[in-house]
Amino acid sequence: MFTAPPEDSIDRSGGLRPAGVGSAGSASPWWRDAVIYQIYVRSFLDSTGDGIGDLAGVRAGLPYVSKLGVDGIWLSPFYPSPQRDHGYDVADYKAVDPVYGDLDEFALLVADAHRLGLKVVLDIVPNHCSSEHPWFREALAAAPGSEARALFHFADGKGEHGELPPNNWRAMFGGPAWSRVEEADGTPGQWYMHLFTPEQPDLNWRDPRVAPYFDEVLRFWLDQGVDGFRIDVAAGLFHHPDLPDSDDPGADERTRDSVNPLAWNQPEVHGVWRRWRAVCESYTAVDGQDRLLVGEVSVPTAAEQAAYVRPDELHQAFFFHLLSAPWNPDAFRKVIGEALRDIAGTGSTVTWVLNNHDQVRTVTRYGSDNSAAGAARARAAALLMLALPGAAYIYQGEELGLPEVDLPDEALTDPIFLRTGSRQYVRDGCRVPLPWSGHASPFGFTGADSTARPWLPQPGWFADHTTDRALNDTDSFWHLYRNGLALRRDFHLRGDATLRWLETPPDVLAFVRGDGLVCAVNFGGQDVPAPVPGTPLLASAPSPAGVLPGNAAAWWAADPPGAV
Ligand code: NOJ
Numbered sequence: 001m002f003t004a005p006p007e008d009s010i011d012r013s014g015g016l017r018p019a020g021v022g023s024a025g026s027a028s029p030w031w032r033d034a035v036i037y038q039i040y041v042r043s044f045l046d047s048t049g050d051g052i053g054d055l056a057g058v059r060a061g062l063p064y065v066s067k068l069g070v071d072g073i074w075l076s077p078f079y080p081s082p083q084r085d086h087g088y089d090v091a092d093y094k095a096v097d098p099v100y101g102d103l104d105e106f107a108l109l110v111a112d113a114h115r116l117g118l119k120v121v122l123d124i125v126p127n128h129c130s131s132e133h134p135w136f137r138e139a140l141a142a143a144p145g146s147e148a149r150a151l152f153h154f155a156d157g158k159g160e161h162g163e164l165p166p167n168n169w170r171a172m173f174g175g176p177a178w179s180r181v182e183e184a185d186g187t188p189g190q191w192y193m194h195l196f197t198p199e200q201p202d203l204n205w206r207d208p209r210v211a212p213y214f215d216e217v218l219r220f221w222l223d224q225g226v227d228g229f230r231i232d233v234a235a236g237l238f239h240h241p242d243l244p245d246s247d248d249p250g251a252d253e254r255t256r257d258s259v260n261p262l263a264w265n266q267p268e269v270h271g272v273w274r275r276w277r278a279v280c281e282s283y284t285a286v287d288g289q290d291r292l293l294v295g296e297v298s299v300p301t302a303a304e305q306a307a308y309v310r311p312d313e314l315h316q317a318f319f320f321h322l323l324s325a326p327w328n329p330d331a332f333r334k335v336i337g338e339a340l341r342d343i344a345g346t347g348s349t350v351t352w353v354l355n356n357h358d359q360v361r362t363v364t365r366y367g368s369d370n371s372a373a374g375a376a377r378a379r380a381a382a383l384l385m386l387a388l389p390g391a392a393y394i395y396q397g398e399e400l401g402l403p404e405v406d407l408p409d410e411a412l413t414d415p416i417f418l419r420t421g422s423r424q425y426v427r428d429g430c431r432v433p434l435p436w437s438g439h440a441s442p443f444g445f446t447g448a449d450s451t452a453r454p455w456l457p458q459p460g461w462f463a464d465h466t467t468d469r470a471l472n473d474t475d476s477f478w479h480l481y482r483n484g485l486a487l488r489r490d491f492h493l494r495g496d497a498t499l500r501w502l503e504t505p506p507d508v509l510a511f512v513r514g515d516g517l518v519c520a521v522n523f524g525g526q527d528v529p530a531p532v533p534g535t536p537l538l539a540s541a542p543s544p545a546g547v548l549p550g551n552a553a554a555w556w557a558a559d560p561p562g563a564v
Pocket of ligand 1: 357
């Protein structure tokens with residue numbers, strides 16, 4: 001039943017990949033197919049009893065992460081910050097917010113992670129800083145046209161008295177992308193640009209002081225031993241130099257303006273990534289260890305994304321099109337095919353992601369039509385992701401099968417909600433502190449004797465998803481992820497970018513990796529015959545012999561290798 005149609009095969013092995021790209025000459029650098037676990041520090045584990053996760057908590061939880069079998073951790077921002085966007089508003093790029101710990105605690109964390117064989121990737125936010133950053137405070141105090149204001153995008157308003165914003169761009173988190181300041185004499189003055197909240201002023205990367213400042217930030221953390229950076233808003237930084245109005249007819253009404261081509265994805269940004277790559281390579285030249293740059297690159301197509309992962313730019317860029325694909329085989333096959341053709345096909349690696357701290361969790365997202373199916377589909381999608389060539393990221397709680405939490409309005413803290421009053425894009429529901437143990441909140445997240453509650457309320461049903469339970473239940477999400485990660489290693493898929501689609505019935509996708517790992521996903525609700533002969537390795541649902549259940553995925557070892 002499953003034969004390979006040659007016109008639809010994708011084989012990226014061997015010659016297509018430039019030897020040693022981005023590495024100190026090694027054939028397959030560690031990051032090309034690494035699996036990184038994203039730790040949202042506020043919500044991972046609280047060591048101090050204040051209801052907020054912290055670095056000592058992360059350190060205490062490292063053995064749990066290591067047991068899962070990932071290659072490293074990405075830590076969400078823990079820098080001093082007024083927390084208007086939960087740390088993505090950085091007031092000091094070279095320190096630790098006391099809420100999360102201090103630099104000594106960070107050093108211990110890095111040492112422990114490395115002892116466990118885990119890489120440490122920090123989150124860095126170069127598009128904007130906090131309005132509490134010293135640069136912005138100086139800019140506010142300084143006069144229009146001053147050097148201090150040149151570090152940001154200050155402009156005079158339109159209208160008779162400058163009462164209208166300089167252009168019609170919208171902020172991602174609602175409202176105009178501009179706020180007006182009061183000048184030193186108390187009069188209404190210039191406007192400054194912020195593509196997110198007003199407390200996150202955009203930096204002006206055309207000012208020659210900005211790039212060297214961030215070089216220093218990178219070096220500061222690299223000197224502390226970090227292994228790389230996740231780059232926030234990596235398609236941002238530069239805007240059209242004239243800041244013209246957007247001619248998108250919907251621009252005035254839309255609350256989020258993620259597609260304004262004047263505000264994002266400008267050619268100059270690539271120069272920054274080349275510069276950052278050079279900083280990383282200067283460390284590699286000393287010790288031979290690759291440092292990783294992974295970008296949050298939200299651009300419309302895989303082909304545009306490929307430009308960000310050219311050999312002298314970022315190592316990885318999250319491929320969000322998989323995350324946004326609806327649960328159907330055509331959508332999945334299309335985005336996977338595009339990624340492999342346009343990104344892997346140019347010699348880079350695809351970086352797959354199904355969940356993060358900004359997205360509705362897969363269990364809920366795939367279950368909008370049928371909540372029972374949501375968990376089954378999330379499990380299947382996980383096996384699919386882990387079988388694909390390239391790197392992958394797992395967001396804390398994904399390995400516990402956590403659904404999104406439906407929080408009441410009064411509990412919401414996301415600036416998107418606070419600024420728009422709309423729950424449509426609200427992200428608190430995927431950020432609720434992790435359940436570790438026990439039957440009631442705080443579920444071991446914070447000490448039981450603590451008077452503080454977790455910063456977002458945990459629902460009672462979290463009891464079904466604690467790490468303790470997951471580790472003791474071999475049918476849990478956790479064991480599925482762990483087994484998938486182990487098999488991925490055992491199958492020697494590292495460094496191999498081959499994927500060959502198999503012919504399947506309409507509801508099923510199947511492909512072969514290397515010389516014999518078959519992954520098949522049944523997107524339909526009905527059982528189908530097991531796709532290929534061979535030895536079953538792992539399935540996302542109990543699978544009677546010869547059957548691939550509905551909303552399930554399975555891996556087989558082709559027997560003999562190359563038989564399919
Ligand atoms: C993307 C981050 O993932 C998100 O959490 C943040 O709010 C925005 N960038 C702005 O920094």
